[in-house]
Amino acid sequence: MASIQIEQNETRAVVRLNEPLTSAFAAELRPRLQEVVATGTTQLAIDLSSVDLVDSAGIGLLIAARNSLAKVGGTMRIIGVSAEIQHLFKVMRLDRHFQIEGIQGVGSPS
Amino acid sequence: MKCSTALRLKIPSTLAAIEQLCERARLWLEANGLHEDWFVFMLLLRESLNNAVKHGNGSDPSLLVDCWLRKGLRWLYISVGDCGAGFDWGRFSTHQACYGDTCGRGLEIYRLYADKVIFNRRGNRVLLRLEMRKGKDSGLNSNRAE
Known part of the structure; x- marks a missing residue:
């Protein structure tokens, strides 16, 4: 399975990741996300269903994508987030940057 | 087969070498039955390696990062040092x-995630300590997290 799968339909896009979102993978993903935003996407969803770890480099990349989208009036959601990553996002205050949906749907892990 | 409770590795300052070290660390965790500690341990290990490779050694592949991992009776330890001037x-x-x-x-x-963080005086080596989960509810450092 490819590390990055992109479904793009006019202004909507879903980017599915199949590797831990850490420094090496973030470097590979960065230009792909830039391309998605540059080609007119304003509603972006990043699917982390197959991702078991995100580090600060991955967090930085997600915020950079959100910043780029905000400049064109777009929005971003992170979906399929595991309980541990959801907890990380919460304590790092990322819920102020974008909507975060757990594997079970919107909400925080218990 | 008896598995080692300590692992020491030196890597060049590249992102690819971080990936290889993390794979070795994952196998070491599995061999020591530390599945419950996987997320927090790998998160802290990656952060310390990222800092050493990028900020400490400036991603210069000729400069090494020294890493050791140790399992104690109650705690897990990560120590990562670089050749930089420190911070x-x-x-x-x-x-x-x-x-x-x-x-x-x-x-x-x-x-947020380590129970104890110690830097050497120069600031180019960090020691991170985390309590093994085994039966605990959360891997997050509850004293500092929220």
């Missing part, structure tokens, strides 16, 4: 990334 760890306790910043969150992750 001002006095700001460690207060540093926090601002809204919209795309970097600068590694130290905050140390604070």
Whole structure:
């Protein structure tokens, strides 16, 4: 399975990741996300269903994508987030940057 | 087969070498039956390696990063050192990334997830300690997280 799968339909896009979102993978993903935003996407969803770890480099990349989208009036959601990553996002205050949906749907892990 | 409770590795300062070291660390965790500690341990290990490779050694592949991992009776330890000039760890306790910043969150992750963080005087080696979960509810450092 490819590390990055992109479904793009006019202004909507879903980017599915199949590797831990850490420094090496973030470097590979960065230009792909830039391309998605540059080609007119304003509603972006990043699917982390197959991702078991995100580090600060991955967090930085997600915020950079959100910043780029905000400049064109777009929005971003992170979906399929595991309980541990959801907890990380919460304590790092990322819920102020974008909507975060757990594997079970919107909400925080218990 | 008896597995070692300690692992020491030296790697060149590249992102690819971080990936290889993390794979070795994953196998070491599995061999020591530390499945419950996987997320927090790997998160802290990656943050410390990222800092050493990028900020400490400036991603110069000729400079090595020295890493050792150890399992004690109650605690897990990660120590990572680089060849750099070190950093001002006095700001460690207060540093926090601002809204919209795309970097600068590694130290905050140390604070949130490690039970103890010690830098050497020069600031080019860090020792992180985390309590093994085994039966605990959360891997997050409850004293500092929320």
